[in-house]
């Protein structure tokens with residue numbers, strides 16, 4: 322090993338210290354074709370996602386955030402450009418990318434909480450049943466739902482259902498956890514609590530997160546990096562570092578200033 326290191330050119334240690342991107346979107350155009358009608362959702366969108374990033378796609382309604390997430394998940398292919406995960410073009414869905422949606426009905430209602438979390442692990446044969454049960458219980462513990470493992474989805478609040486969806490996604494240990502406005506349908510207090518819990522979970526597990534929101538505040542709190550997209554069709558307006566902000570910084574002057582700056586980048590028409 323040492324011999325290999327010594328034989329490398331002097332510049333190699335520097336190159337090695339910069340992590341390789343886990344995911345690259347390269348000049349991605351996404352389109353829908355509805356009969357004869359064509360809708361362009363994004364235009365030449367590029368970004369890179371690094372391991373343990375909390376990367377946020379932020380932009381006004383209709384700018385193509387969900388469509389980008391769908392493309393990363395492999396549910397649709399770019400009309401131009403490409404999406405590369407771990408060096409390979411994304412060509413379809415896979416267990417290495419799991420999506421948590423906004424809707425509360427993403428859990429089969431006839432399965433208990435534990436069965437819901439175990440189901441993808443068993444169905445995709447990632448683990449045998451006994452190991453799947455163990456991992457599911459561990460993930461339920463992480464989201465604070467151990468006591469509810471035998472409950473059915475209709476017995477849970479909206480926030481609890483989202484916790485189950487997050488536990489189910491994390492149990493699969495995906496390369497990227499994709500979240501499409503996961504807290505948008507929750508009341509303000511629950512939403513804040515869920516953001517807190519997501520960040521605590523990230524602190525513990527250090528998963529890689531691609532998170533869609535149209536809330537500037539949520540983007541600043543949840544993300545370490547945020548990609549701003551212009552109105553329809555979505556193009557990259559800017560990429561911002563939001564590492565310095567957390568849940569506690571909401572009322573600070575620096576937070577308000579940055580939120581205002583993001584607002585003007587998103588909504589002011591460039592002259």
Ligand SMILES: Nc1ncnc2c1ncn2[C@@H]1O[C@H](COP(=O)(O)OP(=O)(O)OP(=O)(O)O)[C@@H](O)[C@H]1O
Nearest residue numbers: 353355360362381382383384385386387388535553
């Ligand atoms: N299934 C579809 N068929 C045709 N057009 C679609 C379809 N889904 C989305 N679009 C269009 O693509 C564009 C981008 O939609 P998308 O849902 O990705 O935006 P968004 O930024 O996620 O919006 P929101 O914040 O409102 O969810 C919009 O113009 C939308 O009308």
